[in-house]
Amino acid sequence: MTTLHPFDQALALQHSDLRSGEFTGATSPAYWNMVGPFGGATAALALQAVLKHPDLLGEPVALTVNFAAAIEAGAFEIQALPVRTNRSTQHWTVSICQNGQVNTTATVFTALRRDTWGERDAAPPEVPRPSDVKLMRIGPEGVAWLDGYEMRPIVGSPPSVWDESGTDSESQLWLRESPPRPLDFASLAAMSDVFFPRVWLRRARRVPAGTVSITTYFHADAGLLAAHGTGYLLARARAQRFFNGYFDQSAQLWTESGNLLATSNQIVYYKE
Amino acid sequence: MTTLHPFDQALALQHSDLRSGEFTGATSPAYWNMVGPFGGATAALALQAVLKHPDLLGEPVALTVNFAAAIEAGAFEIQALPVRTNRSTQHWTVSICQNGQVNTTATVFTALRRDTWGERDAAPPEVPRPSDVKLMRIGPEGVAWLDGYEMRPIVGSPPSVWDESGTDSESQLWLRESPPRPLDFASLAAMSDVFFPRVWLRRARRVPAGTVSITTYFHADAGLLAAHGTGYLLARARAQRFFNGYFDQSAQLWTESGNLLATSNQIVYYKE
Numbered sequence: 001m002t003t004l005h006p007f008d009q010a011l012a013l014q015h016s017d018l019r020s021g022e023f024t025g026a027t028s029p030a031y032w033n034m035v036g037p038f039g040g041a042t043a044a045l046a047l048q049a050v051l052k053h054p055d056l057l058g059e060p061v062a063l064t065v066n067f068a069a070a071i072e073a074g075a076f077e078i079q080a081l082p083v084r085t086n087r088s089t090q091h092w093t094v095s096i097c098q099n100g101q102v103n104t105t106a107t108v109f110t111a112l113r114r115d116t117w118g119e120r121d122a123a124p125p126e127v128p129r130p131s132d133v134k135l136m137r138i139g140p141e142g143v144a145w146l147d148g149y150e151m152r153p154i155v156g157s158p159p160s161v162w163d164e165s166g167t168d169s170e171s172q173l174w175l176r177e178s179p180p181r182p183l184d185f186a187s188l189a190a191m192s193d194v195f196f197p198r199v200w201l202r203r204a205r206r207v208p209a210g211t212v213s214i215t216t217y218f219h220a221d222a223g224l225l226a227a228h229g230t231g232y233l234l235a236r237a238r239a240q241r242f243f244n245g246y247f248d249q250s251a252q253l254w255t256e257s258g259n260l261l262a263t264s265n266q267i268v269y270y271k272e
Numbered sequence: 273m274t275t276l277h278p279f280d281q282a283l284a285l286q287h288s289d290l291r292s293g294e295f296t297g298a299t300s301p302a303y304w305n306m307v308g309p310f311g312g313a314t315a316a317l318a319l320q321a322v323l324k325h326p327d328l329l330g331e332p333v334a335l336t337v338n339f340a341a342a343i344e345a346g347a348f349e350i351q352a353l354p355v356r357t358n359r360s361t362q363h364w365t366v367s368i369c370q371n372g373q374v375n376t377t378a379t380v381f382t383a384l385r386r387d388t389w390g391e392r393d394a395a396p397p398e399v400p401r402p403s404d405v406k407l408m409r410i411g412p413e414g415v416a417w418l419d420g421y422e423m424r425p426i427v428g429s430p431p432s433v434w435d436e437s438g439t440d441s442e443s444q445l446w447l448r449e450s451p452p453r454p455l456d457f458a459s460l461a462a463m464s465d466v467f468f469p470r471v472w473l474r475r476a477r478r479v480p481a482g483t484v485s486i487t488t489y490f491h492a493d494a495g496l497l498a499a500h501g502t503g504y505l506l507a508r509a510r511a512q513r514f515f516n517g518y519f520d521q522s523a524q525l526w527t528e529s530g531n532l533l534a535t536s537n538q539i540v541y542y543k544e
Binding site: 202 | 333334340355356365373375386387389394484510513515517520522524539541544
């Protein structure tokens with residue numbers, strides 16, 4: 001008997017109407033955050049509805065997910081619509097509903113990639129190897145979804161004392177799924193959202209905060225992700241601006257060999 | 273008689289159905305690019321449909337625009353839908369259609385902002401003042417929309433020789449509308465897309481390229497924008513990764529006094 005990885009269980013979708021791209025699913029207790037699902041899991045679900053659609057053309061290049069309202073524990077409907085299909089590209093809209101109300105919207109861009117010239121302009125920071133960095137211990141106040149990841153913080157760990165002494169918003173960590181799972185687009189989408197709120201780090205003060213919208217660009221194809229397998233990702237995140245209730249977060253995910261697989265940005269609500 | 277600024281002419285929308293948020297408009301010859309409208313003008317139009325909607329709550333915080341297919345010169349329909357309205361936030365979907373086909377999709381997040389703690393974590397580069405930087409001369413090969421902007425390139429000008437000698441993807445320039453026009457959310461959305469393709473700079477080689485999706489976060493309210501008036505913006509853009517047909521561009525727009533008004537990211541198609 002093969003047991004599905006918890007992340008694959010969380011991504012399980014049933015076709016309710018194949019032609020119209022409607023699916024049903026259910027929130028996963030294993031990826032629960034404080035008052036709703038881990039946003040990365042929701043982002044992965046929005047992408048998964050596109051990846052499971054019979055009319056899919058190509059592979060994901062861009063994903064934007066808007067967290068419009070709270071998602072309750074339990075069943076949801078998700079609909080993926082190919083609004084425009086070109087020769088080698090496709091544009092999608094996605095919505096997640098509960099009780100007839102939209103709680104999440106998303107847009108996805110997929111494409112058949114061609115081999116071209118390529119280059120990396122953003123170099124990864126100099127960091128110690130994963131085996132030389134200590135595992136983050138999840139305290140008793142930890143939330144369920146954190147158990148789904150192995151995190152080895154290099155700089156910018158969650159403050160151990162909330163004394164408002166923060167000076168910087170940057171975190172770097174080694175990251176992979178726990179238990180390990182071969183990397184794919186859905187897990188890359190989820191891992192783009194593993195960072196705790198930058199405002200907590202910058203202020204060393206815990207204020208209510210939550211992602212409103214996240215956009216992830218994939219700089220990889222299925223072959224590259226397969227080659228990465230269950231290796232670690234070097235994850236970096238920082239904020240650029242905190243202004244009247246919202247801050248941005250800019251993130252990168254590199255392989256251990258320095259290949260930049262994804263860049264991601266999000267806008268996050270914070271209180272006070 | 274007051275003559276409308278060309279940008280305001282380009283943004284002119286007529287309500288065709290007030291209740292359903294449907295508008296009609298027409299592409300502007302003044303903001304024409306090589307084979308379609310300047311993408312920044314299209315992004316501004318998507319935002320404008322939300323700003324003109326009678327049910328609007330708050331001010332724009334996030335805007336994602338997906339360029340799904342070519343826009344032809346002439347009339348278009350644009351529809352803005354408030355898919356979820358919360359106590360102090362609102363989520364929108366927008367689509368632009370011609371001949372019954374969607375060519376652009378967008379999502380917009382608006383919010384009533386509250387005064388909170390704030391900070392700038394990304395400092396602007398050290399640059400000379402606008403008056404000390406030469407105006408960019410638009411050559412005869414220039415496209416119409418470039419006349420809508422005053423650009424003073426500091427580093428990363430368009431290559432004068434296409435000899436494949438490029439080494440870096442970063443541009444910095446002073447920027448404002450021409451003729452000057454008081455800054456607002458729509459013009460900030462458009463100015464987030466004024467950069468020529470990073471792949472041209474990085475390679476010093478001109479290959480076909482075009483924005484597929486752009487996401488802009490606004491770190492300002494109407495009061496801050498009004499205070500900025502017709503001043504210059506320091507605009508910076510760079511790519512992080514070029515991979516098999518698509519590269520990302522990360523951009524910032526600062527005031528002359530170093531206030532970061534917007535951060536923007538886009539994913540761009542390139543050939544070869």
